[in-house]
Amino acid sequence: MSDTQSILSIAKRTLEIESKAIGDLIGQLDEQFAQAVQYILDSQGRVVVSGVGKSAIVASKIVATLNSTGTPAIFMHAADAIHGDLGTIQKDDIVICLSKSGNTTEIKALLPLIKSGGNKLIGITGNMDSFLAKQADFVLGTYVEKEACPNNLAPTTSTSAQMAMGDALAICLLELRGFSSADFAKYHPGGSLGKKLYLRVADIVVSNQKPEVDVASSVKEVIVEISKKMLGVTAVTENGKVVGIVTDGDIRRMLSKHDNISGLTAKDIMTSDPKSVEVDTLAVKALKLLQEKNISQLLAFDEGNYAGVVHIHNLINEGIL
Structure with a gap:
């Protein structure tokens, strides 16, 4: 077997083991999972996740997922908790502890302290007979047959199972809260993800120049306007209303057809009924329309009034594409 085949074989085996383990989690879901979700949903406190x-x-990742989907959460390392960080846990908080074995020294030291504070405890463990499972108010089972590691030592499959269980918990809470894409945008204002959720055409066209010529404008005037406004296009208007569009592509096609262009006007070379969007349209939807129509620009309108142009390069620069 070649090196390439050997590498791919190992990778495939790893993914098969882990995907099977995640699939097997379905059979471990029970009423306690539903009760844990409902308790978090009804709680006035945060979710403190530890391990x-x-x-x-994995606990840190679960915290990030919960926070980004509308459930306030905070990470607390189990070892640090028993050396001064136990004050992280407030009166109404719910604690989630993750441990494959459920019997680690730090977990055994931490759990009685959590219980003495009266906080509800959710255990995520692969050992239903462990100290964690017996102490927890709700137990989410994440048993796996074996790690992907050939020595069955390095946490691989078990951490994948923990991660998946955390995702299941977070998505249940998200849907039960009615957490919408608008809510998601508030928690993700930065980067391309956030922009896809909140950036609108109006936010883009305001930074662009507004190319415009009259139907009677000469071809020279059209070319000058397109070059001056640097968007590769101009709207064509008549009595203040947009009746067409001329792109730099239209200019090239005109030159290939006509030897004498001195008598031509914008009306002669424009494309009627140009593709357009309203300014309150999400930028990502404008991008989809550009891609579907295989064009580079769209005219933008604000309640029927010409507002400007959105160019595909604007969307690339914003990180939408």
Whole structure:
């Protein structure tokens, strides 16, 4: 077997083991999962997620997912908690502890302290007979047959299972809260993801120049306007209303057909009924229309009034594409 085949074989085996383990989690879901979700939903406090080692890293990711989907959460390392960080947990908070074995030293030291504070405890563990499982108010089982590691040592499959269970928890809470894409945008204002959720055509056209010529404008005037406004296009108007569009592509096609252009006007070379969007349209929807029509520009309108042009380069620069 070649090196390439050997590498791909190992990768495929790893993914098969992990995907099977995640699929097997479905059979471990029970009433306690539903009760845990409902308790978090009804709670006035935050969700404090804790763990040790690789489980602590997964806990941090679960916290990030919960926060971004409308459930206030905070990470607390189990080892740090028993050395001064226990004050992280407030009166109404719910604590989620992650541990494959459920019997690690730090977890055993932490759980009685959580219980003494009266906080509800959710355990995510692969060992239903463990100390964590027995102490938890709600237990979410994440048992896996084996790690993807050939020595069955490095946390791989088990951490994938923990991650998936955390996602299931977060998405249940998201849907039960009626958390919308608008809500999501408030939590993700930066980067391309946020822009896809809130950036509108109006936010783009305001920064562009507004190319416009009259139907009677000469071809020279059309070319000058397109060049001056640097968008590769101009709207064509008559009595203040848009009746067509001329692109730099239209100019090239005109030159290939006519030897003498001195008598031509914008009306002679324009495309009627240009593709357009309203200014309150999401930029990502404008991009979809550009791609569907295989064009580079759209005219933008504000309640029927010509507002400007959105160019595909604007969307590329904004990180939408």
